[in-house]
Amino acid sequence: MLQEIDYPISVQFDFESGTFDPVKVRTDRCVSDLALMFADKKVVQEIINNGDRLVYEIWYHPFETSKSDMALGVTRILPGKVGAEYHMTKGHIHERDDQPEIYFCIQGEGYLLLQTLDGDFRAERWTPGTISHIPPMWAHRVVNTGNKMLIFVASYHLSAGHDYQPIEEKGFKKLVVETDGKVAFIDNPHW
Ligand code: F6R
Ligand code: ZN
Numbered sequence: 719m720l721q722e723i724d725y726p727i728s729v730q731f732d733f734e735s736g737t738f739d740p741v742k743v744r745t746d747r748c749v750s751d752l753a754l755m756f757a758d759k760k761v762v763q764e765i766i767n768n769g770d771r772l773v774y775e776i777w778y779h780p781f782e783t784s785k786s787d788m789a790l791g792v793t794r795i796l797p798g799k800v801g802a803e804y805h806m807t808k809g810h811i812h813e814r815d816d817q818p819e820i821y822f823c824i825q826g827e828g829y830l831l832l833q834t835l836d837g838d839f840r841a842e843r844w845t846p847g848t849i850s851h852i853p854p855m856w857a858h859r860v861v862n863t864g865n866k867m868l869i870f871v872a873s874y875h876l877s878a879g880h881d882y883q884p885i886e887e888k889g890f891k892k893l894v895v896e897t898d899g900k901v902a903f904i905d906n907p908h909w
Pocket of ligand 1: 747776791792793807808809810819858872874880
């Protein structure tokens with residue numbers, strides 16, 4: 719017997735703004751939320767002391783049914799840097815090791831960083847239209863290296879869970895920084 723939550727629903731995405739309607743939850747992440755992630759702790763502290771700064775927004779809609787669930791998330795990363803390091807998401811690995819995810823770059827440019835707990839590392843170049851499959855067991859982070867908003871859609875099972883701890887402790891193997899006006903990947907000294 720179908721319950722109310724088992725019926726199809728749709729939301730309307732706006733390609734210009736990268737927002738959709740209706741949205742259930744909007745979460746903002748500021749530099750203070752990424753204090754453990756950005757490498758230049760002095761600049762992080764200065765930004766926080768000056769009132770903090772928005773790095774990205776997550777617009778989120780869980781589609782829960784009586785049998786299973788899917789989540790839709792749109793992330794909007796503002797252009798900018800903290801020190802030499804480009805704005806980026808915190809990055810996480812799914813708690814369940816059988817849970818993949820799809821990311822779809824709508825607008826902007828940058829990189830999807832992927833990393834296993836054993837230290838395999840990949841960086842996928844992103845332009846509008848790039849769709850990436852994040853296999854289970856790969857931590858993931860998106861970096862905005864462009865000069866406008868980077869917007870991407872994510873779809874995953876709610877049961878995947880989010881583990882931020884491995885990234886908080888060591889980060890990703892590479893930092894994505896601006897050097898001489900260009901994007902550069904440098905070794906993370908804490909790895
Ligand atoms: C969900 C997912 C995305 C991110 C979002 C923000 O599994 O990968 O919806 O949650 O892009 O990034 P984090 O969660 O790393 O702050
Ligand atoms: Zn994820």
